[in-house]
Amino acid sequence: MPENLLTDAKIKSVKPADRDWKLSDGGGLFLLVKPTGGKLWRWKYRLQGKENLFVLQAFHVKGDLSAIFEFAVVWGLVEANPIPSLRGLLRAPLSESKAAMTKEQIQKFYQELRRYRDYPETSLCLRLIALTACRPGEAADAE
Incomplete structure (x- = not known):
């Protein structure tokens, strides 16, 4: 299991720089901090020797990612499931009701x-x- 996992307080205290920078959470999971202040989760992993990057964005995540990671753990593709450390960090966007059509x-x-x-x-x-x-x-x- 990765050590020194990011906490909610640590993530909230992160300040943007003049260029993109990464804050590691272990196991290939990292927080990409944009100069605009945006904070985006990324997961770098290897599959059959090829490096891949999985983009996690709260408003596009669909389905149970935890189950996918558990599958990857069982098959030895990753060492640990990073999803439990993300709980509470990803929030659903607010939705607004639309006016009825004429x-x-x-x-x-x-x-x-x-x-x-x-x-x-x-x-x-x-x-x-x-x-x-x-x-x-x-x-x-x-x-």
């Missing part, structure tokens, strides 16, 4: 949707949402 906006939306040809899954998912009034995430994760 009749004209709905008609225009469906006309555009009928002309859409790029990804049939997108069109089907939007139709499913409209017909069932489910949330977009529920439709995207439907099996």
Whole structure:
């Protein structure tokens, strides 16, 4: 298990510099501190001898990363699961309710949707949402 893990207090006290710099948390996990003050988690690992970089961003993380890391531990790809040390650091973004669409906006939306040809899954998912009034995430994760 990595020693000297980063704490919430240590991360909050970090100040930006004139260029990007890294603050190690052990096991390849590090905090990239941007000159703008942004703090981004990165994980550097090797797979079949090739170095890789996994980008962790709180508002894009989906699924149970802990399970993925546990799988990697079992297969000997990593030494430890860094997720427990991240608990409480990644926060979900605040969401705002959107105004209801007018009749004209709905008609225009469906006309555009009928002309859409790029990804049939997108069109089907939007139709499913409209017909069932489910949330977009529920439709995207439907099996």
